[in-house]
Amino acid sequence: MLNAYPPPAAMTAGGAGRPAVDDRFGLTAVIPCYDEADSIHPAYAEIVGELGRYDLELLFVDDGSTDGTLDRIRELAAVDPRVHYLSFARNFGFEAAFSAGYCYAGKPWIVHLDADLQFPPSEVHALVERAQAGYDAVFGVRTNRDDPWYRRWGAAAYHALGRRGLGIEIPPGATTFRVLRSELARRIVDLRLGTPYFLATVPRLTSHYTTVPVSHRARTRGRSKFRLGRLIAHALELYIAFSRRAIHATGLLALVAAIATVGIATVTALGWLGDSAALVTGLAAQSVGLIGLAVIMRYLVLVADAQARPAMFYIRAASFPVDPADHVYGAGSHDQAGAVRPLLAGVTP
Numbered sequence: 001m002l003n004a005y006p007p008p009a010a011m012t013a014g015g016a017g018r019p020a021v022d023d024r025f026g027l028t029a030v031i032p033c034y035d036e037a038d039s040i041h042p043a044y045a046e047i048v049g050e051l052g053r054y055d056l057e058l059l060f061v062d063d064g065s066t067d068g069t070l071d072r073i074r075e076l077a078a079v080d081p082r083v084h085y086l087s088f089a090r091n092f093g094f095e096a097a098f099s100a101g102y103c104y105a106g107k108p109w110i111v112h113l114d115a116d117l118q119f120p121p122s123e124v125h126a127l128v129e130r131a132q133a134g135y136d137a138v139f140g141v142r143t144n145r146d147d148p149w150y151r152r153w154g155a156a157a158y159h160a161l162g163r164r165g166l167g168i169e170i171p172p173g174a175t176t177f178r179v180l181r182s183e184l185a186r187r188i189v190d191l192r193l194g195t196p197y198f199l200a201t202v203p204r205l206t207s208h209y210t211t212v213p214v215s216h217r218a219r220t221r222g223r224s225k226f227r228l229g230r231l232i233a234h235a236l237e238l239y240i241a242f243s244r245r246a247i248h249a250t251g252l253l254a255l256v257a258a259i260a261t262v263g264i265a266t267v268t269a270l271g272w273l274g275d276s277a278a279l280v281t282g283l284a285a286q287s288v289g290l291i292g293l294a295v296i297m298r299y300l301v302l303v304a305d306a307q308a309r310p311a312m313f314y315i316r317a318a319s320f321p322v323d324p325a326d327h328v329y330g331a332g333s334h335d336q337a338g339a340v341r342p343l344l345a346g347v348t349p
Contacts, residue, residue, distance in 0.1 A: 025128055026055040026108045028182065029121075030101030032094060033073070034063040036115040040072035043115050044083070050121040051111075054128075058083045060115075061101045064091035070317070077319050087317040089328040096313040098176070098198075102185035104322065111179045119177040123214040127179040136184050136206045139174035139199070140214035166245045169203040171211050197237065247299055250292040257289040 029047055033040065040060070047058060060073045062085060070087050077083040086100050098112060109131060111124050119140060130138040180202070188201050202209055264282050267273045273281075314328040324330050 024055055025132070027051065027124075027128070027179075028057040028059050028101075028105035028107040028110050029113050030059050030061065030098060030105060030110055031113050031115055032061045032063055032097035032101065033065060033069050033115045034091060034094075034097070035065045035067045035069060037065070037068040037072050039115040039117070040069060040076070043113075043117050044076050044080075046117060047113065047121045048080070048082075051124055055107065056082055057105070057107050059101050059105060060085040061097045062087040063093070063097040064088045084319045085317075086315050086319075086322070089314045089316040092313040095198075099189045100313050100315070100326075102182070102189055103326075104320075105182045105185070108182055109179060110182050110185050112176050114176065118217055119175070119214060120217060123177070124179065126212050126214065127177075130210055130212055131179045131181075135208050135210050137178060137180035137202050137209040139171050139209065139211045140177035141171075141173035141211045142175060142216040143213045144216055168200055170199050171203070171209060174199050174211055177214060246295060250295040253288050254292040257285045257292070260285040261289075 029051065031043065031047075036043075044058065048056070058076075058080075060083070062070045062073060064087075070085070073083070073085045073087075077085060084106070086104060088096070088100075101112075102110060109128075111127065113119065113121065113124075123140060127138040127140060176198075184202070184206065187205065188198065191201070261282060264273065264285065311326070313326070315322050315326050316328050
């Protein structure tokens with residue numbers, strides 16, 4: 001029952017174990033959701049109970065769920081005016097979901113929370129305190145991670161390779177759990193990047209960011225949508241989109257492969273190399289060349305996507321009017337009356 005959940009909390013700053021923060025701090029909790037029907041009400045209860053001291057808005061972004069997630073969100077919106085939502089016409093993916101939330105956030109600051117709340121809302125206060133110290137973005141860094149081993153090791157490995165091997169600036173250990181200025185978030189969405197890898201984009205726009213250690217807990221409801229294959233694809237997109245070292249290395253390898261092929265052909269023609277050995281070494285050289293070609297093609301696809309990319313998302317339903325360009329029917333219709341949200345001029349997410 002909805003009335004079983006706590007009302008907005010009237011808390012004071014500087015309570016037991018809590019940093020001193022301004023209770024008037026305007027904060028939109030952006031909460032992407034995909035098939036999270038069982039998590040919506042508990043997440044709402046915990047967020048409101050912990051963050052109700054702020055000038056709070058909850059913006060749920062339903063990423064084309066099929067399990068009644070939107071119905072649960074609408075129930076909350078009907079009884080709490082701080083609850084708003086966007087619902088996609090289909091599943092557009094995690095990046096599209098948080099980008100839409102960032103575009104339409106109504107408060108000066110955003111906190112990114114996932115519906116499973118593996119990052120406890122109680123940790124938000126530490127991020128807010130650092131934000132009030134003058135930072136544009138504050139990222140949570142897990143002091144412990146209660147996830148499967150392949151996610152823990154995989155994330156650590158691809159971040160380390162990105163930073164050290166490819167020279168990509170990423171806040172060490174940073175996660176999607178973050179507090180940031182809404183203007184900065186919308187500016188990043190407005191860049192229309194083919195790969196909207198947020199952790200690597202923030203350092204390109206501002207040096208005023210920092211990290212804060214936070215706790216992490218096991219998921220108790222539903223299943224994670226982030227599988228091993230998606231983690232690998234995410235890493236490859238990061239490497240291709242945010243570093244030129246890969247393409248430079250590929251060019252060098254292609255040159256070496258070409259020289260090696262000519263050399264093999266020459267020594268074979270002179271009779272210095274047997275046919276079997278020539279075949280094996282030739283295939284090895286050609287394999288290197290094909291790998292290089294694959295990397296180059298991926299760069300070309302990335303450039304093409306950035307030049308002529310369709311909309312990142314289309315909205316089917318919302319609790320407030322949205323930009324007609326973002327609506328699947330182009331009319332900007334909505335479920336309830338309200339003012340159009342602050343969107344950057346010309347934004348096409």
